[in-house]
Amino acid sequence: MLEPGINQHFQKNYPCVLAIGGHDPCSGAGIIADSQSLLALKAWPLTLITATTSQNTHQVDRVYPQSAEVFAEQLETLTRDLRPKAIKLGVLGSLEIQQVLVEWLQRHPDIPVILDPVVSSTSGHSFLDASQLEHFLEHLLPLASVITPNLPELALLAPRPAATAQKARELIRRGCKAVLVTGTHAETQAVRNQLYTSLNSSVIISRWPRLPHEYHGSGCTLAAALAALLARGESLEIASNLAQDFTWHSLKQALQLSEGQHLPLRIKDNQHA
Template sequence: MPQNPAVPVVLTLSGNDPSGGAGIQADIETLASMGCHCAPVITALTVQDTSAVHTFSAVSADLVLAQARAVLEDMPVAAFKLGMLGSLENVEAAHELLSAYPDTPVVLDPVATAGGGGGLGGEAVLEAIRKLLLPLTTVLTPNSPEARALAPRGATLDECARELLAHGCGYVLVTGTHEETDQVENRLYTGGDLLETFFWERLGGSYHGSGCTLASAIAGLLAVGLEPFTAVHEAQEYAWEALRQGYRIGRGQYLPNRLFWARDEEEAPAPATLQ
């Protein structure tokens, strides 16, 4: 097995989104953009478009574990990124995997609902995430509704973040796209305190797969050796630019243009949109 691979490997556990906006495809495109190799483990099959999730079926925990172990026994994994898990059994499977690699950074996007609407996990899944996964997480990336769902006792987002840190997370980045602020305010916490507030121009429209993009970018940057604060900062810059150059090719939300760097923006034609 190579000791110093030229391309860091990030193993991702996520659902498959046939619209290509979120989930595994978001992981693959983002991690390629970070200079990483994505090893995708499918946790759920979804029926969704750019407007909503219509239904989903979780992959069995045994098959999730088999997929992941095939990779882990074959190549060195520099980071884990977790998205939609889809069932209590898959949360337990993720815990089993991560517990065996305590020194490998973990980025957890605690997907509870899809960007266009639709529940992706019940209270049992949320409780299992709190107890089993948060203690193993390096960077947790909830949006504000997810932070409130995971830490329901918190009266403010600051209190929610501190409650999540108390479960054992290293860092919590609460994103503020759902809040009614002039600018998007993303707040990074560690050690029980607010470390930094990042301000971003609020873009028009809504986006499908923005959370997956941000979490995968952080995982990729951790995999290439950045420390968490720098990884979080640079990942936000990448995600914001992917949204700024996003496109609307379906009837619902915009999709992030995660490969914006591959084209000259001034020369590239405007993306096709539906009116």
């Protein structure tokens, strides 16, 4: 009898990536955005929903967390059969779900964890209360292979140091292995992203032409793309560059389906990733 999840003859061209996050009905962000990015980059999306939401391209009205007990059962059932090569975390819904995740991740330390710290929506809805944030920093952050904050998220996670480099290295000091800081919120002509891979290594800077619109789901796109590429065996430096390239092109060809934010079109072509 075959033991699920470890037979070497199963499909290798599409490594499984487990995306854990909220459901966005307009598909700009959340689990659907993750799935689109993963499949475009030849990874098979496994998905677990932490929360459903009432939202559109303008705003998030309300978040409805999943039952932590149900989530734990779904996680165990899924991973008994399908073994992820990487895990991408987004909105986590509740402290109880975070606690379930930490316990599971501690039992599987060999799987890369890409942590997208979704602190709040563009419209200002908060996804983390004080107790969740404290638990996030103390218990979840040290399990992350790479965290992908934008500048406001970085400021919340590491409020004391003044400079971006100091803030990023503070997260590494707290246990995260690497930090990819995105610079779309800075008032600069070009977007300047920064990858920190250790406390003492030099920062790796990538510059991208600034695009003209507001986008819904750019952070999900980047983190999921990074997860797909790491699952495919790319080094962090190469995966970071390819994921940024995929994200930039997804935003460049984004769709405006309403008067709200543009929705990234996550379709891979020969021009990127």
